[in-house]
Amino acid sequence: MKNDTTEAVLLEQNRIMTRRRFVGLSGASLAVLMFGGTLAGCAGGDEAPAEGESKQDAPAESASTDTTAADSAAADVDFADWDAVLEAAKGQTVTWYGWGGDEARNNWINTVLAPALKEKYDVTLELVGMDINDVLTQLSGEMQAGVEKGSIDFIWINGENFYSCKENGYLWGPFTDYLPNFNDYIDPESPEVLYDFGSPTEGYECPYGKAQLQMWYDSKAISDPPTTVDAFKAFCEQHKGQVTYPEPGDFVGTAFISCLIAGVIGKEEFEKLSSMSEPTEESVLEIVQPGLDYLRELNPYLWKEGTTFPADSPTVATMYADGELVLNMGYGAPQELVETGQLPESTRSFIFDSGTVGNSNFMAIAANAPHKAAALVAINEVVSPEMQLSIYEDLSGISVLDMTKLPEEDQQAFADVPLGETQIPLDELLAHRVSEASGPVIPILEKLWLEQVAQA
Amino acid sequence: MSGQEPEVEAARAASAGTEGPAGGGRPRRCRRRKRNGAAWALVALQALCVVGPVAIIVLWAFTSAWPWPLLFPETFTTRGVEELFGPSQRLGEVLATSVGIALACALLTVVVATMAAAALSRYRFCGRDVARFAVLVPFLIPATVFAMGVQVAFLRAGLSGTVVGVVVCHAIVALPYAALIMVDAMQAAGSRLEDQARLCGAGPVRVWATVTAPTLAPALLSAASMSYILSFSQYFLTLLVGAGKVKTLALVMFPYLSSGDRTIASAYGIVFLAATLAVFLLFEVLLRRQVSREIDYFNG
Numbered sequence A: 001m002k003n004d005t006t007e008a009v010l011l012e013q014n015r016i017m018t019r020r021r022f023v024g025l026s027g028a029s030l031a032v033l034m035f036g037g038t039l040a041g042c043a044g045g046d047e048a049p050a051e052g053e054s055k056q057d058a059p060a061e062s063a064s065t066d067t068t069a070a071d072s073a074a075a076d077v078d079f080a081d082w083d084a085v086l087e088a089a090k091g092q093t094v095t096w097y098g099w100g101g102d103e104a105r106n107n108w109i110n111t112v113l114a115p116a117l118k119e120k121y122d123v124t125l126e127l128v129g130m131d132i133n134d135v136l137t138q139l140s141g142e143m144q145a146g147v148e149k150g151s152i153d154f155i156w157i158n159g160e161n162f163y164s165c166k167e168n169g170y171l172w173g174p175f176t177d178y179l180p181n182f183n184d185y186i187d188p189e190s191p192e193v194l195y196d197f198g199s200p201t202e203g204y205e206c207p208y209g210k211a212q213l214q215m216w217y218d219s220k221a222i223s224d225p226p227t228t229v230d231a232f233k234a235f236c237e238q239h240k241g242q243v244t245y246p247e248p249g250d251f252v253g254t255a256f257i258s259c260l261i262a263g264v265i266g267k268e269e270f271e272k273l274s275s276m277s278e279p280t281e282e283s284v285l286e287i288v289q290p291g292l293d294y295l296r297e298l299n300p301y302l303w304k305e306g307t308t309f310p311a312d313s314p315t316v317a318t319m320y321a322d323g324e325l326v327l328n329m330g331y332g333a334p335q336e337l338v339e340t341g342q343l344p345e346s347t348r349s350f351i352f353d354s355g356t357v358g359n360s361n362f363m364a365i366a367a368n369a370p371h372k373a374a375a376l377v378a379i380n381e382v383v384s385p386e387m388q389l390s391i392y393e394d395l396s397g398i399s400v401l402d403m404t405k406l407p408e409e410d411q412q413a414f415a416d417v418p419l420g421e422t423q424i425p426l427d428e429l430l431a432h433r434v435s436e437a438s439g440p441v442i443p444i445l446e447k448l449w450l451e452q453v454a455q456a
Numbered sequence B: 001m002s003g004q005e006p007e008v009e010a011a012r013a014a015s016a017g018t019e020g021p022a023g024g025g026r027p028r029r030c031r032r033r034k035r036n037g038a039a040w041a042l043v044a045l046q047a048l049c050v051v052g053p054v055a056i057i058v059l060w061a062f063t064s065a066w067p068w069p070l071l072f073p074e075t076f077t078t079r080g081v082e083e084l085f086g087p088s089q090r091l092g093e094v095l096a097t098s099v100g101i102a103l104a105c106a107l108l109t110v111v112v113a114t115m116a117a118a119a120l121s122r123y124r125f126c127g128r129d130v131a132r133f134a135v136l137v138p139f140l141i142p143a144t145v146f147a148m149g150v151q152v153a154f155l156r157a158g159l160s161g162t163v164v165g166v167v168v169c170h171a172i173v174a175l176p177y178a179a180l181i182m183v184d185a186m187q188a189a190g191s192r193l194e195d196q197a198r199l200c201g202a203g204p205v206r207v208w209a210t211v212t213a214p215t216l217a218p219a220l221l222s223a224a225s226m227s228y229i230l231s232f233s234q235y236f237l238t239l240l241v242g243a244g245k246v247k248t249l250a251l252v253m254f255p256y257l258s259s260g261d262r263t264i265a266s267a268y269g270i271v272f273l274a275a276t277l278a279v280f281l282l283f284e285v286l287l288r289r290q291v292s293r294e295i296d297y298f299n300g
Helices: A002-042 A050-057 A064-075 A082-089 A103-121 A132-144 A159-167 A180-185 A229-238 A251-265 A267-275 A281-301 A313-321 A335-339 A372-382 A385-395 A408-416 A426-431 A441-454 B002-018 B025-034 B037-061 B079-085 B091-122 B128-140 B143-157 B163-189 B192-199 B204-232 B236-242 B249-258 B262-299
Strands: A093-098 A124-129 A154-157 A205-218 A328-331 A347-350 A356-366 A433-435 B063-065
Touching: A082 A372, A093 A132, A093 A372, A103 A124, A103 A372, A103 A385, A132 A154, A132 A159, A132 B143, A132 B236, A154 A159, A154 A372, A159 A356, A180 A372, A205 A251, A205 A372, A205 A426, A229 A251, A229 A281, A251 A267, A251 A281, A251 A313, A251 A328, A251 A356, A251 A433, A251 A441, A267 A281, A267 A433, A267 A441, A281 A441, A313 A328, A356 A372, A372 A385, A385 A408, A426 A433, B037 B063, B037 B262, B063 B262, B079 B262, B091 B128, B091 B163, B091 B204, B091 B249, B091 B262, B128 B163, B143 B163, B143 B236, B163 B204, B163 B236, B192 B204, B204 B262, B236 B249, B249 B262
Parallel strands: A093 A124, A093 A154, A356 A433
Antiparallel strands: A154 A356, A205 A328, A205 A347, A205 A356
């Protein structure tokens, strides 16, 4: 018994020694890991660790020496001299951030655009597909931390996201004047180039593609699609519970209610919204009230009697593909979906006689882009007649080029592209194009919809 | 210290049952005798709940459209497979990155968690309860808020856009889970076996290698596989800290999930599942079987 206790005491003493060591070691590692990331991150950015950041690029690239050499050259590149830009871009790897959920577009970029850039200009294009909100989070994080050489070179962007990035000084520009193809083939005075959802682009973004809302259905199930708002209401009554739209807030949902409102109040009245720079709830309501009344009257015939709406357009697309809905809508024709067998061959598109909303999407360069020259080269290539034609052929995207500025044979090439069964001819689309409400109007419109239609 | 002894004793007794399939030889045998129809039905139900959804994912990976009211899809496509092995995706590279990061994260997490657990469960020191709470902090902070903070901190430290940065931030997320497992296991195991070994003259390293590590092995494996899975399925953190440059499987898969492309998302889902299961099986079956032999020596 006595032996036991002495041994225990001995052990106890023994352990006090190790205890200190343990507390020191594990306590320190714990504290560093736990709080290091959390707390240090939460306290804003006041120091600019330029040397720290330059490290991050080095291990990622195989041709790191080339890149750094090109980087230092890029600092004093005269961007107005296109040959100098081409020279500086040589050997650079440029990253393009944007929405990555479109398989066809990702494939086009990786198999058509990227090889062309590599071959013609020795520029490697790295596509980073992610949600646009995540791109913006990353960009703002880097900018706030004062990173001088960020990870993003250029971004696929438009609308409110562009507006907020430009306001915060996250974008580099104006740069469109540097691009030969922009100067040669794009009409700089076109409202779709000058304005992006009502906010002036001022050369901080270059058009990438145009999109216009259209609706589609299965012609085996439906004989004549509703091309006016009255016919649409009758259509909803006829297919009770089989029609709905994504909740506005989703960009397709907002665009679709915009089309219906424009159908009720008329195109001219609706386009007043696209020039409003400082809208108030009252001024918007004054214009759209009849449209909201119409939407409220639709509710009883919609899916779940309009008591709830699908949260986003992918949900609606899934419901349509599964046969739960008879109508779907989106920017651009569903040609790709038909060709890959996701939708039946009998799928057809239509637009309202009163028009559907359209907008442009753009490419912008990040203020802290490490490879600005290569970004310019890549953007210039995207707006070349050759690539725009390829986008039109492969992705059925509407070109941003001014057709009248193109050489004869290029115009012919565009005209010769065969239209898919689901595609609406370009001139018909453009003839029925309604300008989207301006950036600041959109949240107000969504709020009014929520108050007057969803919660009515 | 002496006040803790009864607790430790009780916990240790309990641990014999909670150590799972590895340690609990006796309870298992009891169950085997009682096996009956109801048990089989439950097992079947469980299997159905797991196998059913997985089967649907496999079907979807090869299906182009599956509209109501078809019971089974009628149109098939190789689009999903083509996307996986197509020219625009480097599946092998992405998979290697994912598994590598997850394994490194599991290792790092388990080492740190074991040290932390040893400090928390065996020693008394000033601020121990604060430290114990600190272990749970990553649980309590919303993931998005946490991710933004980590992004800025890592940018400053030059860890952004690097694999090391991603491993470290995954480890921060996995640490509370691993630490909780390890704290419980250490308390349950107690220090008596180690004390005995020390009294017999073994040095600290030998005690660790021959007594502590084998006793804690099941918990170590649980913590490691938990960390592995957490790391493997991280999306948002990887995105922000990896700056899009570190491409893991979750990162490549997510845009297809959110855009509603079920064929491609399912194809990635299968790869995801296979990669997780493969390593999980390695941890759970092979290693644990090896370890359980050694454990019996202590229990028996």
